[in-house]
Amino acid sequence: MYQKRPGVFMADWWDADGRRHRKQFSTASAAREHEHRETALAHAERAGREMKLAARSSTPRRSKHAADTGTIEPAKGKLGVMIPGMGAVATTFVAGVEAIRKGLAKPIGSLTQMGTVRLGKRTDGRSPKVKEFVPLAGLDDLVFTGWDIFEDNMYEAATNAGVLDYRLLEQLKPFLSTVTPRPAVFDHNYVKKIDGPNVKKGKTKMDLAEQLRQDIRDFKKSSGATRLITMWCGSTESYIEPTEAHQSLKSFEKALRDNDEMIAPSMIYAYASLMEGVPFANGAPNLTVDLPVMLELSRKNEAPICGKDFKTGQTLMKTVLAPAFKARLLGLSGWYSTNILGNRDGEVLDDPGSFKTKEESKLGVLEHILQPGLYPELYGNIFHKVRINYYPPRGDNKEGWDNIDIFGWLGYPMQIKVDFLCRDSILAAPIVLDLVLFLDLAKRCSELRGLGIQEWLSFYFKSPMTVPGLYPEHDLFIQLMKLKNTLRHLKGEELITHLGLEYYD
Numbered sequence: 404m405y406q407k408r409p410g411v412f413m414a415d416w417w418d419a420d421g422r423r424h425r426k427q428f429s430t431a432s433a434a435r436e437h438e439h440r441e442t443a444l445a446h447a448e449r450a451g452r453e454m455k456l457a458a459r460s461s462t463p464r465r466s467k468h469a470a471d472t473g474t475i476e477p478a479k480g481k482l483g484v485m486i487p488g489m490g491a492v493a494t495t496f497v498a499g500v501e502a503i504r505k506g507l508a509k510p511i512g513s514l515t516q517m518g519t520v521r522l523g524k525r526t527d528g529r530s531p532k533v534k535e536f537v538p539l540a541g542l543d544d545l546v547f548t549g550w551d552i553f554e555d556n557m558y559e560a561a562t563n564a565g566v567l568d569y570r571l572l573e574q575l576k577p578f579l580s581t582v583t584p585r586p587a588v589f590d591h592n593y594v595k596k597i598d599g600p601n602v603k604k605g606k607t608k609m610d611l612a613e614q615l616r617q618d619i620r621d622f623k624k625s626s627g628a629t630r631l632i633t634m635w636c637g638s639t640e641s642y643i644e645p646t647e648a649h650q651s652l653k654s655f656e657k658a659l660r661d662n663d664e665m666i667a668p669s670m671i672y673a674y675a676s677l678m679e680g681v682p683f684a685n686g687a688p689n690l691t692v693d694l695p696v697m698l699e700l701s702r703k704n705e706a707p708i709c710g711k712d713f714k715t716g717q718t719l720m721k722t723v724l725a726p727a728f729k730a731r732l733l734g735l736s737g738w739y740s741t742n743i744l745g746n747r748d749g750e751v752l753d754d755p756g757s758f759k760t761k762e763e764s765k766l767g768v769l770e771h772i773l774q775p776g777l778y779p780e781l782y783g784n785i786f787h788k789v790r791i792n793y794y795p796p797r798g799d800n801k802e803g804w805d806n807i808d809i810f811g812w813l814g815y816p817m818q819i820k821v822d823f824l825c826r827d828s829i830l831a832a833p834i835v836l837d838l839v840l841f842l843d844l845a846k847r848c849s850e851l852r853g854l855g856i857q858e859w860l861s862f863y864f865k866s867p868m869t870v871p872g873l874y875p876e877h878d879l880f881i882q883l884m885k886l887k888n889t890l891r892h893l894k895g896e897e898l899i900t901h902l903g904l905e906y907y908d
């Protein structure tokens with residue numbers, strides 16, 4: 404609940420489908436009461452749906468899965484990585500892979516490269532590296548292409564982004580200069596702050612989708628890749644809500660032919676990829692693959708999807724701290740998050756439409772972790788605010804401040820301040836690498852490839868996608884456990900529950 408102006412109070416809540424609602428009241432107590440009632444109803448609705456889902460997916464499905472477990476095709480040949488949006492994140496990722504391949508740097512921050520997975524009991528001493536435990540593509544097998552509205556090759560784009568050191572980029576120049584952007588599918592109405600010359604033309608959005616599909620086939624042929632992945636690293640598009648056009652493949656294809664304005668460019672890339680059977684990950688908060696049509700297409704063509712919005716800086720911290728408050732039953736009255744950043748992403752987010760897409764993605768986290776419907780006295784009345792301010796002098800080096808007002812025993816207030824001086828793309832690049840390798844694993848795995856959404860990859864996202872009716876897990880450590888247990892499950896290893904009674908038998 405918040406006060407809009409004197410005498411105007413807004414109830415503010417999420418429904419069971421994760422949609423946000425606001426309603427105006429003339430008194431604070433009426434707004435608060437309405438908000439609590441709606442939140443409780445939403446939680447009850449979700450709990451009911453989850454029980455139904457659990458009942459539906461019980462015994463017969465599990466035994467089918469058990470039979471499938473372990474059928475993972477080997478990672479043979481080259482893996483083609485296709486990136487719409489060759490800006491700061493994309494270039495830091497590709498340059499980083501090349502630097503690691505050349506032995507110039509280490510893959511710090513990457514779970515697939517540096518992480519381990521414990522197997523069996525704590526006393527067994529079995530903790531292989533993730534990349535040795537499951538068959539992942541090697542870094543030497545990665546080949547790249549991308550699309551952008553600007554004509555700069557990856558060396559020029561990385562230089563403009565200003566993330567990586569000039570000396571490192573000079574060593575990588577021969578390789579980075581060879582990765583040039585294909586003309587993009589772009590609509591200025593969806594990203595108001597930028598415009599560029601390298602854009603495809605077509606009479607209808609379906610024509611544009613066909614051109615992207617041709618790009619995909621051409622890249623597969625010219626690169627010799629045996630498998631492909633698409634990773635959206637493009638700018639954040641303006642906020643829209645799903646419409647009739649997004650509900651089924653039939654209505655979406657009609658809308659593409661009719662040039663429906665509710666079809667954003669990122670959706671055209673997603674459609675083209677999934678039609679070609681290529682998995683798609685969404686690093687931005689746009690809807691893109693978080694739509695019924697994309698789930699349908701993903702399942703039909705066995706092309707896994709995941710998203711949305713890389714969880715890198717401030718939200719990473721939020722999903723570490725909020726679970727700690729809930730674990731200790733410490734109350735929360737307010738969380739004010741503000742950021743300054745000066746890269747192109749910051750400039751794009753300066754537009755209210757793009758900012759709203761990002762804001763929705765950042766705001767959802769606390770509600771889901773703290774479950775105010777279950778703990779109304781602790782989390783029923785939180786003032787949560789997120790601001791992003793474009794401030795050019797900082798470039799990609801963002802500063803994110805959090806002021807957190809909590810309360811403890813007998814209601815005594817306390818404050819926590821977090822000041823994270825982070826580097827946006829340095830935090831995002833290893834996430835891109837892991838998602839590329841894990842999505843490729845999912846595509847090669849008989850049990851995962853037909854599921855559509857890969858919820859086990861929630862670990863990497865601010866707004867993890869889930870099947871309709873299931874609320875997302877935002878707690879970073881639950882997400883990590885889910886990810887590692889999925890890997891154990893795929894390899895027929897025992898899941899780790901941390902029960903641990905057996906050590907005291």
Ligand SMILES: NC(=O)c1ccc[n+]([C@@H]2O[C@H](COP(=O)([O-])OP(=O)(O)OC[C@H]3O[C@@H](n4cnc5c(N)ncnc54)[C@H](O)[C@@H]3O)[C@@H](O)[C@H]2O)c1
Pocket residue numbers: 487488489490491492493550551552553564587588589590594597599635636637638639640668669686687688712713714715716746747748751827828830831
């Ligand atoms: N860096 C992070 O920590 C982080 C975290 C979460 C999400 N993200 C998201 O990742 C995305 C990329 O971030 P960035 O810092 O690299 O931004 P950026 O502005 O440097 O790069 C985005 C690129 O996308 C291009 N682009 C825009 N629309 C396009 C289209 N339709 N087709 C092809 N190219 C298009 C732009 O020209 C630009 O080069 C953004 O949406 C950002 O919000 C970044």
